[in-house]
Amino acid sequence: MTFIRSAILDELVDRWLSKVAALVALYVTFRGHNAPGGGFAGGLVLGGVFVLQFLTGREPHLRHRPIRRPTMLLGAGLLMALGTTAVPLFVDAAPLESHIWKPDIPVIGEVKVVSSMFFDLGVFMVVVAVVLMMLLSLGARGSSLVGDDGGEVS
Amino acid sequence: MSLSLLILVGVLFSVGTYLLMERSLTRVALGVGVLGNAVNLLIVAAGSRPDEAPIIGRSGELTDPLPQALVLTAIVIGFALLSFVLALAWRNWSITENDEVEDDLEDRIVARRAEKNSKRGDVPHHEDVEQ
Amino acid sequence: MSLPVLGPLIAAAVMLFLRRLSAQRFVSFMTLGVSLVASATTFVNIWDDGVIRVVRMSGWPGSFAITLVADRLAATMVLVATIVVTIVLAYATGQRAPDERSSFYHPVYMVMTAGISQAFLAGDLFNLFVAFEILLMASYVLLTLEGTNEQVRAGTTYVVLNILESMVLLMAIGLVFAATGTVSMAELPARLAELPDGVRMGLQLLLLVAFGIKAAVFPLFFWLPDSYPTAPSSVSAVFAGLLTKVGVYCLIRTQTLLFPGELGNVVIVIGAATMLVGVLGAISHRDMKRILSFQIVSSIGYMLFGLGIGGSAAIAATIFYLIHHIPVKTSLFLVEGIVARDSGSSSPDVVSGMARRSPILAVLFLVPALSLAGLPPFSGFLAKFAIVRAGVVDAQWVGIVVALVVSLLTLVSMVKIWVGVFWGDVEPAAKVSTVGVLRHQRLMGVSTGMIVALSLAIAVAAGPLYEFATLAAEQLLDVAGYVNAVRSA
Numbered sequence: 001m002t003f004i005r006s007a008i009l010d011e012l013v014d015r016w017l018s019k020v021a022a023l024v025a026l027y028v029t030f031r032g033h034n035a036p037g038g039g040f041a042g043g044l045v046l047g048g049v050f051v052l053q054f055l056t057g058r059e060p061h062l063r064h065r066p067i068r069r070p071t072m073l074l075g076a077g078l079l080m081a082l083g084t085t086a087v088p089l090f091v092d093a094a095p096l097e098s099h100i101w102k103p104d105i106p107v108i109g110e111v112k113v114v115s116s117m118f119f120d121l122g123v124f125m126v127v128v129a130v131v132l133m134m135l136l137s138l139g140a141r142g143s144s145l146v147g148d149d150g151g152e153v154s
Numbered sequence: 155m156s157l158s159l160l161i162l163v164g165v166l167f168s169v170g171t172y173l174l175m176e177r178s179l180t181r182v183a184l185g186v187g188v189l190g191n192a193v194n195l196l197i198v199a200a201g202s203r204p205d206e207a208p209i210i211g212r213s214g215e216l217t218d219p220l221p222q223a224l225v226l227t228a229i230v231i232g233f234a235l236l237s238f239v240l241a242l243a244w245r246n247w248s249i250t251e252n253d254e255v256e257d258d259l260e261d262r263i264v265a266r267r268a269e270k271n272s273k274r275g276d277v278p279h280h281e282d283v284e285q
Numbered sequence: 286m287s288l289p290v291l292g293p294l295i296a297a298a299v300m301l302f303l304r305r306l307s308a309q310r311f312v313s314f315m316t317l318g319v320s321l322v323a324s325a326t327t328f329v330n331i332w333d334d335g336v337i338r339v340v341r342m343s344g345w346p347g348s349f350a351i352t353l354v355a356d357r358l359a360a361t362m363v364l365v366a367t368i369v370v371t372i373v374l375a376y377a378t379g380q381r382a383p384d385e386r387s388s389f390y391h392p393v394y395m396v397m398t399a400g401i402s403q404a405f406l407a408g409d410l411f412n413l414f415v416a417f418e419i420l421l422m423a424s425y426v427l428l429t430l431e432g433t434n435e436q437v438r439a440g441t442t443y444v445v446l447n448i449l450e451s452m453v454l455l456m457a458i459g460l461v462f463a464a465t466g467t468v469s470m471a472e473l474p475a476r477l478a479e480l481p482d483g484v485r486m487g488l489q490l491l492l493l494v495a496f497g498i499k500a501a502v503f504p505l506f507f508w509l510p511d512s513y514p515t516a517p518s519s520v521s522a523v524f525a526g527l528l529t530k531v532g533v534y535c536l537i538r539t540q541t542l543l544f545p546g547e548l549g550n551v552v553i554v555i556g557a558a559t560m561l562v563g564v565l566g567a568i569s570h571r572d573m574k575r576i577l578s579f580q581i582v583s584s585i586g587y588m589l590f591g592l593g594i595g596g597s598a599a600i601a602a603t604i605f606y607l608i609h610h611i612p613v614k615t616s617l618f619l620v621e622g623i624v625a626r627d628s629g630s631s632s633p634d635v636v637s638g639m640a641r642r643s644p645i646l647a648v649l650f651l652v653p654a655l656s657l658a659g660l661p662p663f664s665g666f667l668a669k670f671a672i673v674r675a676g677v678v679d680a681q682w683v684g685i686v687v688a689l690v691v692s693l694l695t696l697v698s699m700v701k702i703w704v705g706v707f708w709g710d711v712e713p714a715a716k717v718s719t720v721g722v723l724r725h726q727r728l729m730g731v732s733t734g735m736i737v738a739l740s741l742a743i744a745v746a747a748g749p750l751y752e753f754a755t756l757a758a759e760q761l762l763d764v765a766g767y768v769n770a771v772r773s774a
Contacts, residue, residue: 071388072301082298
């Protein structure tokens with residue numbers, strides 16, 4: 001079942017748009033601490049890629065992607081975000097309080113790592129998982145109700 | 155708060171409210187989206203002064219970042235709400251094969267009883283009693 | 286103190302990894318047990334010294350941080366909510382309804398529990414909004430989990446109305462922020478007092494409308510009797526017992542902390558209208574669940590009436606009514622669920638003679654029913670008596686007459702259920718055996734019994750509880766105390 005049958009679009013999306021967009025998504029996620037961006041925006045960008053893939057008729061692709069069960073991804077993302085909330089409680093800090101590490105990594109130099117980054121990563125995973133779940137439950141099942149010519153199946 | 159934003163908020167509110175009152179669920183979903191944007195815009199417009207951004211490292215004065223944070227949260231919540239309404243619309247369509255919200259059954263029963271009880275000429279104004 | 290919020294959320298995340306229902310149930314009950322202990326500890330501590338507990342997120346100072354604030358009322362509500370949620374989950378497990386077997390039921394139920402606790406503990410308006418969204422989102426899912434036609438139809442009304450409520454609330458919060466520059470409930474009382482009268486009244490009305498929709502107040506109640514009856518009984522029991530109470534709780538906060546004593550007369554009038562309209566709706570319907578749903582609306586009216594009168598005695602009466610109403614209403618819905626599961630329906634057209642088949646079930650219905658109608662010696666009588674007494678002191682004669690008439694009409698609607706479902710001969714067409722309504726549903730019966738026992742305990746311990754409600758009311762009226770507690774945290 002395809003919604004848009006076009007070799008160029010297919011090629012364009014699958015060959016490089018999805019890869020570039022995935023990189024952009026990661027970039028947006030990690031710059032989120034001091035600049036516009038963050039987990040939600042990054043997750044939406046990557047989610048958008050999945051939607052595009054779905055629209056170009058790569059729906060079976062969805063089933064064979066590395067993440068078989070988006071529910072798991074959702075759980076992992078939630079756990080990560082909630083973990084950043086709860087862990088500070090064990091070290092006598094306020095919930096959600098963030099900590100900044102500045103480790104020296106040999107080649108790159110000093111890197112600033114904030115614990116709230118894990119929160120952002122969690123949100124990122126949750127958003128991607130939700131988009132995938134929507135595509136799976138609405139898209140895949142929905143498309144089976146629609147005939148190949150786009151008309152309704154009675 | 156600039157006038158153009160204010161007018162835009164007004165327009166979005168009226169469009170959103172109108173769509174929300176439709177019977178078709180797809181339009182209701184669109185209405186939810188539009189209304190959400192209207193509220194978010196209202197918060198940004200009312201909560202901060204124009205020409206100032208809450209971003210560290212920019213020249214000029216910093217505005218209060220709180221409205222932006224509120225709106226960001228509200229956008230995320232709006233996203234979730236919208237997707238739920240869409241799922242509901244889809245489910246409704248796959249069951250009933252149409253996009254309309256039906257009347258409540260018990261309400262119709264009560265209305266019918268009220269009509270039976272009123273033996274005088276004034277018929278209750280429920281158009282859909284006789285169905 | 287943040288455990289009743291964080292715990293269920295973490296449990297919900299963990300449960301997404303578990304495929305087996307028994308494992309999910311285990312995690313649910315463990316989590317609820319832990320929250321129960323945590324909320325009971327907080328409750329006992331606050332009962333002891335009356336000091337307001339504050340938890341600040343991310344270590345910012347009190348009036349800037351996202352805060353969780355537990356005063357006497359909040360701690361009590363969290364405890365009662367956790368108890369009710371736990372017992373109803375046990376009931377749902379025993380019911381083995383199709384929706385409880387879905388792999389999403391338990392995670393979503395946990396999310397709703399977290400949302401309810403967070404709403405009671407929220408220390409700023411925006412946090413309150415987020416809590417509302419969490420519990421509403423979960424309630425949307427629970428309401429429509431089976432996905433039948435009827436559920437989708439009723440769910441649509443519920444979802445759209447509540448989205449509208451969220452939008453109004455969000456708008457109110459945005460405008461409050463624009464006018465005062467803060468959303469912290471500790472900073473707001475002083476800043477709101479500086480505003481011009483018109484602006485202040487506008488903001489208050491917006492908040493009242495938003496919380497009023499949630500609390501199902503006249504004229505914004507119509508979504509409630511439409512949607513609650515379609516959910517499975519265990520779900521509508523929690524909705525009936527707790528969700529509207531969250532709205533009432535927020536109305537109490539608005540009227541005591543943010544706008545103390547303003548627009549009291551409006552609230553009284555709305556309260557009286559809500560009582561009357563709700564009970565008239567209850568009388569006009571035949572279906573048991575519909576009648577029970579309309580009675581919720583009418584009970585909300587009593588609480589608003591008490592809230593509108595203001596002053597520590599009336600607020601104490603409102604709090605007492607609030608606490609008494611949660612187990613009473615929940616248990617009525619649970620009884621309905623047992624009847625419906627036994628006979629396939631709880632409509633008086635299908636069921637009759639339930640009292641002959643199961644006297645115990647009849648008693649389980651009768652106790653909360655009489656309590657809700659306000660007959661002595663049950664908790665409902667004491668709650669209504671306290672509210673009416675506060676009305677007498679304030680000389681609200683019209684309201685009192687309405688309250689008493691409504692009480693009588695509530696009894697009439699209860700009699701309607703009793704005559705239809707419980708009395709009479711056993712329906713010969715019923716395919717079920719003539720014995721053992723409860724025998725096959727032991728867990729459901731026991732959990733219903735526990736809630737009924739809770740409501741009886743409220744009646745027995747009414748003296749100390751009323752004293753506690755008075756203390757809670759005084760703490761609510763002491764705005765400066767709240768402000769200082771949060772600022773110095």
